[in-house]
Amino acid sequence: SSTTRLTSVLTLLPTLVFSQYSYASEAQQVKWHIDFVYGSIAPDNSNGDIDGLGIPPDTSVEISDEKSIAATISYQHTENISYQLYFAPFIGFDIDATGTLGALGKIAEADVLFPTIMANYYYSLTENTKLYFGAGLNYTIFKDEAPSAVLEATLAGPTDVDIDNSFGIALQAGVHYDIGKNWYLNANYLWIDIDTEAATYTGDIKRTVDLTLD
Numbered sequence: 001s002s003t004t005r006l007t008s009v010l011t012l013l014p015t016l017v018f019s020q021y022s023y024a025s026e027a028q029q030v031k032w033h034i035d036f037v038y039g040s041i042a043p044d045n046s047n048g049d050i051d052g053l054g055i056p057p058d059t060s061v062e063i064s065d066e067k068s069i070a071a072t073i074s075y076q077h078t079e080n081i082s083y084q085l086y087f088a089p090f091i092g093f094d095i096d097a098t099g100t101l102g103a104l105g106k107i108a109e110a111d112v113l114f115p116t117i118m119a120n121y122y123y124s125l126t127e128n129t130k131l132y133f134g135a136g137l138n139y140t141i142f143k144d145e146a147p148s149a150v151l152e153a154t155l156a157g158p159t160d161v162d163i164d165n166s167f168g169i170a171l172q173a174g175v176h177y178d179i180g181k182n183w184y185l186n187a188n189y190l191w192i193d194i195d196t197e198a199a200t201y202t203g204d205i206k207r208t209v210d211l212t213l214d
Helices: 149-155
Strands: 002-011 032-041 059-063 066-076 081-087 091-099 106-113 116-124 129-147 159-163 166-180 183-196 198-202 205-209
Touching (some): 106 159, 129 159, 129 183, 149 159
Antiparallel strands (some): 059 091, 198 205
8 A cells, every 4th residue: 555645736816706606695695606726736756666576676756746727616604614625627647767767757647536525714814815724535536547668668568557546634724815806816735645556567467666745
C-alpha cells in the first residue's frame, strides 16, 4: 500500500453566482452557488524507491504538476456554515522516473478524478471579507493507467499499470471577498490525502512503488 497526498492550490478567478438561487425567507440570502474555478495541482514528491526484479537501487518516480478547470456546488446552510462539492473532469498526470533511471523520463500516465465533499465554517473579518476553514471526504478514481513505450522496452515486455481507487480526508482554508452584485473573489488551499497502491505487471513480474505526495 502506498500513501499519496495531493496538495491542491486553487487560485480562483472571479466567479459568478448563477441564477439557480433559493432565498431565505427573512435574510434574503443566496443559498445555492455554482462556481467555476481554475486550480493548480502541485504534488510534493518525496517518494520511495521502485521495488521489483531488475530495478536498480535509488530509482523512484515523480508525479507531474497540472492545472485544471473545476466547478463547485455550494449550499449556504447558515451565515457561517456551508456544504460544498468539488468536481472536475478527469485530469491527466505524467509519471516520470527519477534517480538511477531518471534518463528514461516519462514512464507512465494516468487520468485522475477526485470529487470532494466539504463542510466549511466562515469567519467575518470585514463586511465584505471572510476567512473559512473546511474539512471533508474525498474519493479518488484512477483510470486509463498506461506505461510508456520506454518503460516497456526497459522491462522487456508488455506492461500493465494499475493504481487502486481510494477514499480519504480533505482539508482546506481560504478567503472570500464579496465584490457585489453576485460576484466575488475567492482563493483557497485544498489538501487531499490519498492512500493508494500502484503496481506494474510485466508477465508474472510485479513491481511496486510507494508514493508520498504531501
